[in-house]
Amino acid sequence: MALTREQVENIAHLARLELEAAEIPQFQQNLSRIVDFIGELERADTAGVAPMAHPLPGLTQRLRPDAVTERDEHELYQRNAPQVASGLYLVPKVIE
Amino acid sequence: MIHRQTLSQLAAALRARKVSSVELVRTYLARIEASQPALNAFVSITAEHALAAAEAADRALAAGRGGPLEGVPIGHKDLFCTAGVRTTCGSRMLENFVSPYDATVVTRLRAAGAVMLGKLNMDEFAMGSSNETSHFGPVRNPWNTALVPGGSSGGSAAAVAARLLPAATATDTGGSIRQPAAFCGITGIKPTYGRVSRYGMIAFASSLDQGGVLAASAEDAAWLLREMAGFDPRDSTSVDAPVPDYPAGLDAPLAGMKIGLLKEFFDTGLDPQYERCVREALAVFERLGATLCEVSLPNISLSVPVYYVVAPAECSSNLARYDGVRFGHRCADARDLQDLYKRSRSEGFGAEVKRRIMTGTYVLSAGYYDAYYLKAQRARRLISAEFARAFGEVDLLMGPTTPTVAFALGAKTADPITMYLNDIYTIGANLAGLPAMSIPCGFAAGLPAGLQIIGPHFAEQRLLQAAHRYQLETDWHVRLPEQYA
Amino acid sequence: MSAWETVIGLEIHAQLATRSKIFSGAATAYGAAPNTQACLVDLGYPGVLPVLNAEAVRMAVRFGLAIGARIARQSVFARKNYFYPDLPKGYQISQYELPIVAAGSIDIVLEDGSVKRIGVTRAHLEEDAGKSLHEGLGALTGIDLNRAGTPLIEIVSEPEMRSAKEAVAYMKKVHTLVRYLEICDGNMQEGSFRCDANVSVRPLGSDQFGTRAEIKNINSFRYVEKAIQYEVARQIELIESGGKVIQETRLYDPDRGETRSMRSKEEANDYRYFPDPDLLPLELDEADIEAIRAGLPELPDAKASRFVSQYGLSAYDAGVLTASRDLADYYEAVVHAVPQQPKLAANWVMGDLAAVLNKEGLEIGSGRLPAERLAGLLVRIADQTLSGKLAKEVFESMWSSGQSADAVIEAKGLKQITDTSAIEQAIEAVMAKNPAQLAEYRGGKDKLFGFFVGQVMKATQGKANPAQLNDLLKKKLSG
Structure with missing residues (x-):
């Protein structure tokens, strides 16, 4: 199945990726190939088969006791941040 | 010749004070430095850290203390977070990222006494089968630098194959340990999902990723895995089960072991010379007392399409956190928030990562979720059930690790599907969470071929035992590329 | 009489009163300096993983049991994917197809004293997001992730409320309940308890739902009432003037007393929910649930x-x-x-x-x-x-x-005088002072009894025990 240019642009937007105009045909072609390829799944007879989200059967979620185990390390953690002030991470203005 | 010794021999020599950790570290650092221009196996070389750690290890050994790997040099694939040492994941996105914490694997190996010499190159975010997607340039195969080392753990595999390190950590999401092990002629093990903590291991596809080992032999892999494996309360998918003493079980005989040949792996696309190597290896197992039979997994051909739905779906979500706000690459002069997101991500990620993020976004999006994501998860259960059925009849499954030996750089970059199909034999074990190995089993056209061994959940001990017994009978695993001999 | 019927459903977000976050060991206390309670897991750092807080689970189950809901023996955490600066991972861990609490109900008392049962569709566990701060940063927004990862229970009602007053009664009842259960401090100013209101109108007698608007993040009972009233009036006016309600997210502005469209949420979202592979299915057995039931107040x-x-x-x-x-x-x-x-x-x-x-x-x-x-x-x-x-x-x-x-x-000295002799003394003094009235009373003028009571009370500054005074006075006056 060939993806349209618009579909590719829409996916890129959902994924917050900016594709240059010149790149789009390439992605369109690659993604169409990939979509065709995974489309082979259609022929699998999966009637009555439950989806499998985890590779190990029967495991269930473990619970953690409700205890505070972390300390304030924001200065260390913010060393990787591109822009901070007064302990806040900064981004261009968010309009609600 | 220090570098020709195995990790277990080195650990013993260190303990016997026949060699110091500082000597070892200097030897390997010199080999690393010399290899970098040709192989590019390392993203970061941490010489100072390593020498300081080696000195501390020597002091511990002198005092009769220290862990089982005290003073042994190793390297970490550059997606294991290391506090104070940058962790790039092979991406421009994390080019300057310095983790404030250590991955559990890193902590455990350090506690066992291992000394880290550096961070190993890899495909960007572990997405690739040739190590050509790294932002830090491709890694080359020590057997022939015109060829790829495999991926995504190409740096780890090349480094061990050229004995720049006795062993290294690696990860395997769809074959990223086993395929490079095969291409580089070394031993690699991907344990059962949940056996090794994923905490601090930068995620590609969370339900498939598993940390493991690339080493020179099954015995060395056993030594390293014993220290890496085990329950971690920080990882909800970590399994709380005791870790066997893997090295202790290596010598058990194989008599009576039932080995299944994966029929479909021999059916299509397998290089004839490669096949001969694998068949000869199987004959060795027969001589060792194992019985062989053919096993069919009719749905195994679905594993690649299943994988290329599930892995991109998970990765599209896992990589959403790279938004230029808290860490990682941020574009210059963002006009507004959307511009910040889009340009930071587009500049920070390479083409293959973008392709996978977009594929994953597509298969999860409204209207496609059922047809792709859910369908793939159902097919995943079919494949998993076929493996389970097979292990009702046999103790281990064997077959080739890859359809061909290492290919040339650039040979498969034009078409993603051609590249994806290189993982056709390895992906099944990830989908089903099974432990799997690749061990050297000969040479096809002068290049290493790999025998893949797959076991039921938590059968690492059995895998290592079979591999070790084979390696006692053969010498493929001790052969080195001429230049690094 | 209006020709329109209002249809309201509420999604209430209650922060659970745990000490630590839902998936990390960071503190949840309100009011800390920015990002001082945001640990690596809350920040979505590369490589970190979530581990579920037992107490958050227990609290959600308490709520479910309290509204007579079915508690899911197996529930699943899913990722809701969208980009927003206060959402560090680019997804919120929530529950989608299999929530921990399935259908239950809550009774509210209407103004006329009658009881109405409101259906609760579901209640699920999820993590809260951080906060965006816009004040004093010029062209920038500051992000504080202290709140990120605070456990929430989202309580989703059926669209069964028919007026703003009913919505408020329901919200108050839920508020009462979560505090009874000690699972939420209910502090609305701090955002511990807030709601989104889905509001639509339809012609009276219609069984079709109208197009709804979602009013986000209302954090007081009064605002819920005002916001719904405003929104209902807006929708009716819009329809009656030939317009159409569009499905959208709106924000209530308490200063202006009106709702307005949220620009940032304008585009249609495609959240791409899928089960979170970092978390396993949460299983609860009968014994777990019964133990929690036994602890209900x-x-x-x-x-x-x-x-x-x-x-x-x-x-x-x-x-x-x-x-x-x-x-x-x-x-x-x-x-x-x-x-x-x-x-x-x-x-x-x-x-x-x-x-x-x-x-x-x-x-x-x-x-x-x-x-x-x-x-x-x-x-x-x-x-x-x-x-x-x-x-x-x-x-x-x-x-x-x-x-x-x-x-x-x-x-x-406000104590009543109950000492008989003290009261008697006071009576005698009054009798001595008023011989004429005494004679009249004794001569048959019964009405003067009240006069004597008043005089004694006056003399005792009102402290004489009235009953005792009555008895004693009768005896004394009759000689």
């Missing part, structure tokens, strides 16, 4: 019925007194000290005490007037030490001075 509706039967209170009074667990506990502590006077206790708690608390903006649990102290006053009313009038005076002094009733009575 008496719930407001049950408590109110008990107050009616045990203390003989009216349904209305019982409803008021059980509106919060603190109030109900306070009332019962008072009754415990004056077991014969449950109505007197109700009158004082709902009357003078409620008035003064309200005036000073205090909560019943503030400790300003402990139940034992109010009970001390009621004891003195019951044993006739104080008349009703004196009691009010004593109460005022107790409130301002913090003293016990007895101490106030003692200090002010």
Whole structure:
């Protein structure tokens, strides 16, 4: 199945990726190939088969006791941040 | 010749004070430095850290203390977070990222006494089968630098194959340990999902990723895995089960072991010379007392399409956190928030990562979720059930690790599907969470071929035992590329 | 009469009162300096993983049991994917297809006193997001992720409310319930308890739903009422003038008293939910659930019925007194000290005490007037030490001075005179002073009895015990 240019642009937007105009045909072609390829799944007879989200059967979620185990390390953690002030991470203005 | 010794021999020599950790570290650092221009196996070389750690290890050994790997040099694939040492994941996105914490694997190996010499190159975010997607340039195969080392753990595999390190950590999401092990002629093990903590291991596809080992032999892999494996309360998918003493079980005989040949792996696309190597290896197992039979997994051909739905779906979500706000690459002069997101991500990620993020976004999006994501998860259960059925009849499954030996750089970059199909034999074990190995089993056209061994959940001990017994009978695993001999 | 029917469904977000976050060991305390309570997991750092807080699970189950809902034996965490600066991972961990709490219901009392049952579709566990701060940063927005990862239970109602008042009654009832259960502090100013309202209108008698607007993040009962009223009027006006309601997210602006479209949420979202591969299915067995059930407190509706039967209170009074667990506990502590006077206790708690608390903006649990102290006053009313009038005076002094009733009575000398000889003395003195009236009374003018009572009261500054005075005066006057 060939993806349209618009579909590719829409996916890129959902994924917050900016594709240059010149790149789009390439992605369109690659993604169409990939979509065709995974489309082979259609022929699998999966009637009555439950989806499998985890590779190990029967495991269930473990619970953690409700205890505070972390300390304030924001200065260390913010060393990787591109822009901070007064302990806040900064981004261009968010309009609600 | 220090570098020709195995990790277990080195650990013993260190303990016997026949060699110091500082000597070892200097030897390997010199080999690393010399290899970098040709192989590019390392993203970061941490010489100072390593020498300081080696000195501390020597002091511990002198005092009769220290862990089982005290003073042994190793390297970490550059997606294991290391506090104070940058962790790039092979991406421009994390080019300057310095983790404030250590991955559990890193902590455990350090506690066992291992000394880290550096961070190993890899495909960007572990997405690739040739190590050509790294932002830090491709890694080359020590057997022939015109060829790829495999991926995504190409740096780890090349480094061990050229004995720049006795062993290294690696990860395997769809074959990223086993395929490079095969291409580089070394031993690699991907344990059962949940056996090794994923905490601090930068995620590609969370339900498939598993940390493991690339080493020179099954015995060395056993030594390293014993220290890496085990329950971690920080990882909800970590399994709380005791870790066997893997090295202790290596010598058990194989008599009576039932080995299944994966029929479909021999059916299509397998290089004839490669096949001969694998068949000869199987004959060795027969001589060792194992019985062989053919096993069919009719749905195994679905594993690649299943994988290329599930892995991109998970990765599209896992990589959403790279938004230029808290860490990682941020574009210059963002006009507004959307511009910040889009340009930071587009500049920070390479083409293959973008392709996978977009594929994953597509298969999860409204209207496609059922047809792709859910369908793939159902097919995943079919494949998993076929493996389970097979292990009702046999103790281990064997077959080739890859359809061909290492290919040339650039040979498969034009078409993603051609590249994806290189993982056709390895992906099944990830989908089903099974432990799997690749061990050297000969040479096809002068290049290493790999025998893949797959076991039921938590059968690492059995895998290592079979591999070790084979390696006692053969010498493929001790052969080195001429230049690094 | 309006030709339109309003249809309202609420999604209430209650922050669970755990010490640590839902998936990390960072503290949840309110008001810390920015990002000082955001650990690596909360920040979505590369490589980190979530581990579920047991207490958050227990609290969600408590809620489910309290509304008579089915507790899922297996529930699943899913990722809701979208980009927003206060959402560090680019996805929110929530529950989608298999929530922990399935259908239940909550009864509300309407203005006419009748009871209406509102269906609760589901309640699920999820993590809260951080906060965006816009003040004083010019062209930038600051992100504080302290709140990120705070456990929430999202309680989704059926679209069964038909007026803003019903919506408020429902929200208040949920608020009462979560505080009874001690799973949420209910602090609306701090955002611990807030709601989104889905509002639509349709022609009366229609069984189709109209297009709804979602009003986001309303954090007071009054705003819920105002926002819904505004939105209903807006939609009706829009339709009646030939327009069409569009499905959108709106924000209530309390300063202007209106709702407006949220620009940032304009585009249609495609959240791409899928099961979170970092978390396994959450399983609860019968024993887990029964253990939690055994720890449930008496719930407001049950408590109110008990107050009616045990203390003989009216349904209305019982409803008021059980509106919060603190109030109900306070009332019962008072009754415990004056077991014969449950109505007197109700009158004082709902009357003078409620008035003064309200005036000073205090909560019943503030400790300003402990139940034992109010009970001390009621004891003195019951044993006739104080008349009703004196009691009010004593109460005022107790409130301002913090003293016990007895101490106030003692200090002010307000104690009733119940000593027979003292009253007799006072009577005799009055008789001696008023010989003419005495003669008239004895001559048959019974009406003068009241005169003598008044004189004695005057002489004793109103402290003579009225009943005793009555008896003694009759005897004395008759000679």
